[in-house]
Amino acid sequence: MDAYITKIKAISERLLKDGTVEAVIGFREGTLPTMSEPCFIKRSDDVKDLVWNANCRINLANYLTNRKEKIAIVAKGCDSRNIVNHIIENKIKRDQLFIIGVPCKGMNDKDTGALQDNCATCTHRNPVIYDELAGDLVEEQTGVDKYADVKKVEAMTTDEKWAFFNNLYASCTRCYACRNACPLCYCPTCFVDESKPQWVGKGEDPIDVRTYHFLRAYHCAGRCTDCGSCEAACPQNIKVRQLTKKLEKDCAELFGWEAGLTLDKRPPLDTFSIDDPNDFIK
Amino acid sequence: MMKIINIDKQKWAGGVESLSKSYRLFGPVKDVDCHNFKELKQGEQPDLSYGNTKLSPKSVVFPPSEAMFTYSLDESNPEHHILKDVPKDYSPRAVLGMRPCDAKAVSLVRMNFDTPEYRDPYWMDAYEATTFVGLACENPCASCFCTSTGCGPYNEEGLDVLLVDNGNAYIAKALTEKGEKLLASGGFTDAGDASAVDAKKAAAEAKITAKIETDKLSEKVIMDLYDAPFWHDVAFACINCCTCTYACPTCWCFDIQDENKGCEGVRMRNWDSCMTPLFTMHGSGHNPRDKKHQRVRQRFMHKLKYFVDKYQKGIMCVGCGRCVQQCPVNLDIRTVSKTMNDYVAKS
Numbered sequence: 001m002d003a004y005i006t007k008i009k010a011i012s013e014r015l016l017k018d019g020t021v022e023a024v025i026g027f028r029e030g031t032l033p034t035m036s037e038p039c040f041i042k043r044s045d046d047v048k049d050l051v052w053n054a055n056c057r058i059n060l061a062n063y064l065t066n067r068k069e070k071i072a073i074v075a076k077g078c079d080s081r082n083i084v085n086h087i088i089e090n091k092i093k094r095d096q097l098f099i100i101g102v103p104c105k106g107m108n109d110k111d112t113g114a115l116q117d118n119c120a121t122c123t124h125r126n127p128v129i130y131d132e133l134a135g136d137l138v139e140e141q142t143g144v145d146k147y148a149d150v151k152k153v154e155a156m157t158t159d160e161k162w163a164f165f166n167n168l169y170a171s172c173t174r175c176y177a178c179r180n181a182c183p184l185c186y187c188p189t190c191f192v193d194e195s196k197p198q199w200v201g202k203g204e205d206p207i208d209v210r211t212y213h214f215l216r217a218y219h220c221a222g223r224c225t226d227c228g229s230c231e232a233a234c235p236q237n238i239k240v241r242q243l244t245k246k247l248e249k250d251c252a253e254l255f256g257w258e259a260g261l262t263l264d265k266r267p268p269l270d271t272f273s274i275d276d277p278n279d280f281i282k
Numbered sequence: 283m284m285k286i287i288n289i290d291k292q293k294w295a296g297g298v299e300s301l302s303k304s305y306r307l308f309g310p311v312k313d314v315d316c317h318n319f320k321e322l323k324q325g326e327q328p329d330l331s332y333g334n335t336k337l338s339p340k341s342v343v344f345p346p347s348e349a350m351f352t353y354s355l356d357e358s359n360p361e362h363h364i365l366k367d368v369p370k371d372y373s374p375r376a377v378l379g380m381r382p383c384d385a386k387a388v389s390l391v392r393m394n395f396d397t398p399e400y401r402d403p404y405w406m407d408a409y410e411a412t413t414f415v416g417l418a419c420e421n422p423c424a425s426c427f428c429t430s431t432g433c434g435p436y437n438e439e440g441l442d443v444l445l446v447d448n449g450n451a452y453i454a455k456a457l458t459e460k461g462e463k464l465l466a467s468g469g470f471t472d473a474g475d476a477s478a479v480d481a482k483k484a485a486a487e488a489k490i491t492a493k494i495e496t497d498k499l500s501e502k503v504i505m506d507l508y509d510a511p512f513w514h515d516v517a518f519a520c521i522n523c524c525t526c527t528y529a530c531p532t533c534w535c536f537d538i539q540d541e542n543k544g545c546e547g548v549r550m551r552n553w554d555s556c557m558t559p560l561f562t563m564h565g566s567g568h569n570p571r572d573k574k575h576q577r578v579r580q581r582f583m584h585k586l587k588y589f590v591d592k593y594q595k596g597i598m599c600v601g602c603g604r605c606v607q608q609c610p611v612n613l614d615i616r617t618v619s620k621t622m623n624d625y626v627a628k629s
């Protein structure tokens with residue numbers, strides 16, 4: 001980690017000084033022992049504030065949406081995949097970016113200090129796209145079962161699933177931290193905020209709460225990189241990845257697709273192919 | 283003359299049982315992994331071993347979602363398009379074991395809902411129906427900074443009774459008539475002695491090392507702070523969720539919504555948050571606070587400047603630390619307050 005940050009600072013300082021970029025997006029020290037704060041550094045003198053540690057869990061691709069300037073961004077494996085998504089979805093241009101890739105060994109859960117759930121099964125710790133690396137590439141994990149928890153839910157009866165999801169979202173306050181921490185959720189007006197027509201009620205009705213979660217998850221299908229930003233952001237510790245992971249699994253099984261790995265292919269849900277599986281049409 | 287009662291812990295559960303006959307009781311109970319205030323079911327006991335609750339007990343008087351009126355759009359109904367009050371239960375209720383910071387927060391919120399011009403009927407009726415029983419903090423959390431907000435772990439403002447954990451017993455200070463009545467109705471009548479309280483209070487206060495700096499806020503010029511150059515940097519990380527405002531015991535904003543099913547409808551009010559763009563969206567489509575730094579500035583200017591100037595009662599924050607602990611990106615009100623407090627406008 002120490003070696004990483006020395007390199008991140010050196011690269012950032014160089015880029016700001018020689019005018020390659022106007023700003024660097026990274027993390028600075030937090031005020032709590034288990035937190036780091038995303039930051040936007042514009043002056044080379046401020047590069048000293050940058051940190052890198054196991055609390056850099058929020059996905060920084062989220063801060064790139066529709067920016068116009070030339071920017072350097074510190075990107076671990078999952079952030080880099082969401083940068084790929086952003087480029088494909090025209091939210092930022094590749095030539096605006098200088099990606100400082102950080103090979104990652106996982107982020108820690110802010111409450112337990114243990115490796116975050118998504119990091120424990122991550123198979124893309126190395127950035128998939130970068131201009132310069134802050135450290136040597138790390139070995140990718142193999143033989144992990146990414147979907148053990150999804151399979152458990154799949155094996156449930158309908159009643160059990162109903163109870164499971166009721167329970168999962170019972171304490172949700174609809175603060176929308178999960179949505180807002182997600183780099184995929186950049187719609188100018190989210191469907192839950194629309195009023196003409198109003199798709200969902202805004203009160204505490206559990207049907208409305210679940211409608212929000214289910215629809216948001218579907219909007220992430222084929223795009224979600226399982227970065228875990230949503231879950232890390234949730235103040236109620238709700239396992240919001242249970243839904244997005246199921247869709248991630250479906251995309252892998254139906255289309256052989258993993259999101260954010262390449263700039264050269266359109267994601268399966270925004271294109272048509274004659275080979276698309278049609279088995280769901282009965 | 284304030285009454286001091288000794289409550290043997292052996293008798294506490296029985297007392298709560300008796301109270302449940304004359305009050306709707308609310309208390310801290312453990313959810314999956316944290317405590318929150320809930321209405322206690324018959325026979326359920328509040329869990330007074332908690333540190334602090336994830337959400338504040340403001341919901342007891344200010345529910346996240348509250349029906350105000352019902353109406354019918356069915357024109358064959360002779361009373362169509364007439365708003366009807368939703369019947370409410372304002373029978374006596376009591377919050378058991380709330381933290382002193384959350385109680386002080388209730389009195390701050392009251393300044394907004396109970397003014398010479400306006401009385402919010404829903405908030406005030408619920409407030410007046412409630413007896414607030416506090417529990418002094420022996421082991422404040424690391425992120426508590428109540429001692430620098432004009433509050434403290436033994437603060438009594440806003441409470442009807444303060445309970446102090448004294449080993450095998452609670453020392454109960456009845457602070458109001460409402461409080462005395464509650465103690466009597468719980469069968470808590472043993473005379474107590476408050477001599478241990480001062481030392482315990484000093485010990486608890488000494489454990490709080492986190493601080494917020496606010497001493498120079500009132501002398502600042504509003505527009506200097508408003509136009510200060512630091513807001514973009516302060517706001518950068520913020521994702522504009524509602525985590526901080528929903529968790530905050532002093533945040534009181536709400537939104538009014540109509541929800542129809544067929545021809546029948548409910549007009550309700552829901553918690554709202556100044557951190558969302560929708561909060562200030564005009565019907566015309568214009569949004570005076572459409573940028574993130576404007577919304578973040580609003581939250582902190584309201585708590586740390588507008589409120590300070592308007593009421594001269596300090597900041598609109600009791601130092602419970604919830605927003606600090608729960609903000610997903612670690613935007614810390616203590617840092618922002620220091621930045622505002624230290625700011626000197628260039629002349």
Ligand code: SF4
Nearest residue numbers: 172174175176178234
């Ligand atoms: S972050 Fe958590 S509490 Fe907030 S809307 Fe998402 S699931 Fe609900």
Ligand code: SF4
Nearest residue numbers: 520521523525526609
């Ligand atoms: S300050 Fe933190 S908790 Fe509040 S809206 Fe911003 S990101 Fe959410």
Ligand code: SF4
Nearest residue numbers: 530599600602603605
């Ligand atoms: S601003 Fe933060 S610390 Fe202050 S009362 Fe509200 S939640 Fe608690």
